[in-house]
Amino acid sequence: MAAAPAEAAMPAWWRVVSEVAYFAALAAVIGGALVYLAVVRPVLRSDVDVADRGAAHRATVRLLAWCGPLLLVAAYLQLAGRVARGVKGVTFGEALAPSRIWSFLTVPGPHGAWVSSGTLTLIQNICYALAAIALLTLFVWDRPTLVTATVLPLAVLGTVVLALPTTWAGQTVDTQLNSWLTQVHILGACAWLGGLFGLAVVGRARGFGERAGLCWARMWQRFSSVALVSVGAVVASGVWLAWRHVGTVGQLFTTTYGRFLLVKLIIVAAMVAAGAYNQLALTPRIARAHAEGDLGRGFALTLRHFPTVVAVETVLGLAVLTIVPFLTGSARTQAGGPPAPAVDGGVLALGALLVVTLVASLYASYRVSTLLTRRAQTT
Numbered sequence: 001m002a003a004a005p006a007e008a009a010m011p012a013w014w015r016v017v018s019e020v021a022y023f024a025a026l027a028a029v030i031g032g033a034l035v036y037l038a039v040v041r042p043v044l045r046s047d048v049d050v051a052d053r054g055a056a057h058r059a060t061v062r063l064l065a066w067c068g069p070l071l072l073v074a075a076y077l078q079l080a081g082r083v084a085r086g087v088k089g090v091t092f093g094e095a096l097a098p099s100r101i102w103s104f105l106t107v108p109g110p111h112g113a114w115v116s117s118g119t120l121t122l123i124q125n126i127c128y129a130l131a132a133i134a135l136l137t138l139f140v141w142d143r144p145t146l147v148t149a150t151v152l153p154l155a156v157l158g159t160v161v162l163a164l165p166t167t168w169a170g171q172t173v174d175t176q177l178n179s180w181l182t183q184v185h186i187l188g189a190c191a192w193l194g195g196l197f198g199l200a201v202v203g204r205a206r207g208f209g210e211r212a213g214l215c216w217a218r219m220w221q222r223f224s225s226v227a228l229v230s231v232g233a234v235v236a237s238g239v240w241l242a243w244r245h246v247g248t249v250g251q252l253f254t255t256t257y258g259r260f261l262l263v264k265l266i267i268v269a270a271m272v273a274a275g276a277y278n279q280l281a282l283t284p285r286i287a288r289a290h291a292e293g294d295l296g297r298g299f300a301l302t303l304r305h306f307p308t309v310v311a312v313e314t315v316l317g318l319a320v321l322t323i324v325p326f327l328t329g330s331a332r333t334q335a336g337g338p339p340a341p342a343v344d345g346g347v348l349a350l351g352a353l354l355v356v357t358l359v360a361s362l363y364a365s366y367r368v369s370t371l372l373t374r375r376a377q378t379t
Contacts (some may be wrong), residue, residue, distance in 0.1 A: 011325045014092040017080035018074075019325040023073035023190075024318065028067045029131060029155045030187065032195015033148040036060055039195075039222045040202070041145060048215045055207030055271035056215065063201050068135030072153075075128040082121065113167040120161055126132035127158035136360050159186055173343050178244060181237040186203050188233030197227055203307035214287050217286045220306055228365070231272060236355050238268075244340045245330035255334040261328045267316050269321075274313045282306055282369065 040060050044053050076096075083095035083104045094100055109116030131154040134147050141147075163179040165171055203216065245257065252258035282301060289298040332339055 004259060009328075012092070014084070015081055016322070016325045018092075018319050020318075021074040021172040022078035023036065023186075023321045025067070025071045025302065026155065026159065026186075027190040027194035027321075028197060029071050029135070029151060029194070030190040031192070031196070032064050032067055032153040032198040033155070034226065035195040035223065036144055036148045036193050037152065038226055039199070039219055043215060043218045043222065046218070049208060049209055051209045051213050052212045053217045054200060054219075055205055055212075057144075058207075059202040059205035060198070061138050061142060063198060064135055064144060064148065065138035065142070068132040068138070071128055071132040071135070075125055079121070079125055089186075092125075106173040109166055112169060115164070115166055117166050120164060120166070124161050126203075127154045131155050131158070146170060156187060159183060159190075163180045175242070177343060181240050184233050184240060185237035188230045188237065189317075191321075192227055192230035192234060193314065193321075195223060195230070196223070196317060197314045199223060200307050200310045200314050203303055203310070207255045208299075209304060210295050210299060213286070213295060213300075213302040216302035216306070217283075220278070220286070220302065221283060224275075224283070227275055232274070232358055234268070234319065237360055240351065241355060246334060247332045247335065247337045247340070251331035251335050251337075257327060257334055258331040259330055260323050264320055264323045264327070267320050270312050271316050271320075274309055274316075276365065278306065278309055279365065282309070342379060 013262070013348075036181045040056060044056060048056075054214045078256060079101055080095040083101055084090055084092040087095070087100070087104060090100060105118040107116060107118050109119070131151045134150050134154070138144060138147055160183045165175070165179070199219065242261065246252060246261065252262045282305065286298055286301045289295075289301060
C-alpha cells in the first residue's frame with residue numbers, strides 16, 4: 001500500500017536568502033576565475049589593440065576583486081544558515097554569532113566516523129576565506145593570473161569537500177553517485193552562470209575602441225567552448241538527479257518539488273536556447289561583419305547585441321538560483337511513492353549511453369557553429 005503524500009514545507013526566508021547569495025557568490029568566483037584563465041587571458045595575449053586590452057584587463061580585475069568580499073559575506077551567511085538548520089532551537093539571528101558557529105564546527109563526529117561534518121564544513125570555509133583573501137589582493141596587486149590560478153582550485157575544493165562521507169559504513173554506489181553528481185551539477189552551473197555574468201559585466205565596461213569587436217569576437221568564441229562543457233555537465237548530472245527525485249512525469253505537476261523543478265527546467269531550457277542562438281546565429285553574423293570590414297556592425301554585435309542576450313541569460317540564471325532552496329525532499333516522497341530503484345548495470349549502461357549521446361550532440365552543435373562561422377568569413 002502506498003504511503004500517504006507528504007506535505008512540502010516552504011523554506012524560511014533566511015534560508016532562501018543565504019542559499020541564493022551563496023550560490024551566486026560561488027558562481028561569480030568559479031565562473032569569473034575560469035573565464036579569466038580560459039577566455040580573457042588567452043585573447044588579451046594575442047594581437048589586440050592596447051586600449052582594448054587595457055579596458056578588458058581593468059574591468060576583469062575589478063570584477064574579480066569585488067568577488068572577494070562577496071564570497072566572504074555569502075559564505076558566512078550560508079554557514080549561519082547551516083547552523084540554524086542543524087542545531088535545534090537556534091534561530092538564524094542567533095546562528096550569526098561566532099560562538100554559535102564555532103560550537104557547531106567543533107562538535108565531535110559520531111562513533112565510527114573518520115571525520116566530523118563540522119570539520120568538513122570548517123575546511124570548506126577555510127578554502128573560501130583563503131580564496132576571498134586572494135581576490136582582495138587584486139585591489140592593490142595586479143596579478144590576476146596568479147590569483148585566479150590559486151582561487152579556482154580553492155573554490156572547487158571548498159564545495160566538493162562536503163561530498164566526502166563522514167563514515168564509510170553504509171556507503172553504496174547510489175549514495176556516492178548522488179553526492180558526486182550533485183557536485184558536478186553545482187560546478188557546471190557555477191562555471192556556466194558565473195562565466196556569463198563575468199563576460200556580461202566586462203563587456204559593458206568603458207574604454208573599448210572601434211576595433212574592440214575583433215577582440216570580443218574571439219572571447220565569445222572561446223567562451224562557447226567553456227559553456228558547452230558546462231552545459232553538458234549540468235544536463236548529464238541533472239538528468240540523474242531528476243530521476244532520483246521524480247518517479248513519474250505526473251509528479252512534475254502534482255507535487256511541490258515537481259512544480260518547482262519544472263519551472264527550473266523551463267528556465268534552463270530558455271538559457272540553452274539563448275546560448276544556441278548566440279552560437280549558431282550571432283557568432284556567424286559577427287564573423288561576416290568582420291570579413292566584410294564592417295567594424296561598426298561588428299562592434300555593435302559583439303559589445304551591444306551579444307552582451308544583451310548574455311545579460312538575459314544571467315537574469316534567468318539568477319531565477320534558477322532562487323528556485324534551488326525550494327527543491328527540498330523529493331517528488332517521490334511527496335507523492336507517497338517508492339524511492340528510486342537501486343543502481344544496477346542496466347541503469348549505469350543507460351546513463352553511459354545518455355552521456356555519449358549528449359557529448360555527440362554538443363560536439364555536433366560546436367561543429368555546425370564552426371562551419372557557419374567559416375562560411376560567413378569566406379562569403
